[in-house]
Amino acid sequence: MTETTMSEPHLPPEISEYIVDLLRNELDTLERCCLVSRSWVPRTRKHLFADIKFLYSDDLERWKRTFPDPSRYPTHHTHTLTIGCPEVVTAADAQEGGWIRAFSNVTRLEVLSGLRDLYGSEVSLVPFHGFSPVLKSLRVASETFPCVQILNLACSFRFLEDLDLAQHMMGVGIIGRDRTVFQPSTSPVLTGTLRVYLPGRMGCVTRRLLNLPCGLHFRKLEFSCYRDDNLRWMRALVVGCSNTLECVDIECCVSIPLAQKDPWTASIDLSKAIKLKEVVFRSKTLHVNWLVLALQTITSEHRCLHHISIHVHFRPFFIDDPVNVRQTVGEEIYRQWMDLDRILVRSWESYGIRPKVVYSEAGGEKETTCIGSLLPEITERGIIELVDSVEPCWYRQIY
Structure with a gap:
């Protein structure tokens, strides 16, 4: 009677490497994998x-x-x-x-x-x-x-x-x-x-x-501006990258009266950035004039641009009385929102660009009604896409 000897279990190298690769985010498990076999050590070190x-x-x-x-x-x-x-x-x-x-x-x-x-x-x-x-x-x-x-x-x-x-x-x-x-x-x-x-x-x-x-x-510029003297430098970078720029993501929290500034310095010029695919504005303090001036520089040459995202952060007084928004926000701010409404409608009708408004500080129907009152034309026509943000739109990780 012949005695049969059984060899130790053996996995093909490609299978064991595949197993280790699946654990690349599990550091504790990877450390234990080093104890399984010496042949596993090089692959685990690659991830460790x-x-x-x-x-x-x-x-x-x-x-x-x-x-x-x-x-x-x-x-x-x-x-x-x-x-x-x-x-x-x-x-x-x-x-x-x-x-x-x-x-x-x-x-x-x-x-x-x-x-x-x-x-x-x-x-x-x-x-x-x-x-x-x-x-x-x-x-x-x-x-x-x-x-x-x-x-x-x-x-x-x-x-x-x-x-x-x-x-x-x-x-x-x-x-x-x-x-x-x-x-x-x-x-x-x-x-x-x-x-x-x-x-x-x-x-x-x-x-x-x-x-x-x-x-x-x-191809992408991402700014966080908290000082008015930064605005013209941001504009210069946008112009400097116009030939390759595909995405602009701007967080602007500068409290300046734009009417007292040179509008071409205060806002940005997107007219030469015809390769743009996405534009994102994150405005903590709702500088609507700033948005209007920027959007006015978008032309029929922007054939790749199909979506503009506007992140807004509603202060409590904006949602106290959403029915009478005009009286709540004041005549000047309301007029600026009407200008924005008209520009967004024109962008949709002329260039096929659909606006998306992302709002923070969950308030449900109050915020939706408020945005509908501030942007009545695009809301009534169903052009606008409203998104409730989980985190405040103005937050950015610096460290």
Whole structure:
């Protein structure tokens, strides 16, 4: 009688890799997968180290304890790198002979710097210059880095597409003193998204971006404006990207009497951006004149534009008496809404652009009735699409 021996269970490599890939968002499970088989380790590391965050100095210390030998760093797996303590990371980089460049496959870099840097030593972004030749997305949220440093960093990545610049209000005074000359050595492609929240240095950044040797080619511009002096720079960026622009997303919370300003400076000019597919206006304080001036620049050349979204944030007094909205909001504001109503009707009839109004602060029928009274023509004709937003339309994550 022949004795039969049974082999250990075995999965084809493509099946085991498929299983590991399904668990890519389950970090605890991935760590346990490393104990299943040595053959599973390379695939699990691919997901375990895809997103690395050094938010605090403790994170860096844990990294060093886990990988005491820099030559064994699993940095080639990292695609997203977030730095919350640049002063600590750059110091470690200097001590260990430039280990930042070991993250050579990073496609997205985030540098977050808080007020703690204001009272410490000066932090340089030079060690990050060109560290990953495949970087496509850069986000810098800081009160302390001069815009020259940030833009020099951006220009060191030849294939950079997306640029996200944010500044907290508390850093306005310090950043505003930056007067360094900007002389970029290269010009990245910049064909993705430009996201800007820079209350204190919008002009500084805009001038330097517009002077890049190869120009700007962003397909999407996303702005958050809280100061009236930012409006003209926002307009300049829209004009500068007109040849490639497909989406404009603007959050405008500037309290200025537009009648006292140059209208072409106060609003934006979309007339040359004929490749536009989507326009989004997020107005916390309902600057209807601003919307009217912007929409007046849309023409028959905008053949790709089929939808305009207007996010409104209703103050309590707007919905107290939705039947008598004209008396509630006042004659001047009511007249501005009538102008907006006429422009939206014209856009639909002439260009086939359907407006969508997204309103926040759930009030159900009250808000719907109020919008219907402010925009009677497009409401009665069923042109408008009303959407109740879950979150306030004016909220944007800065950090």
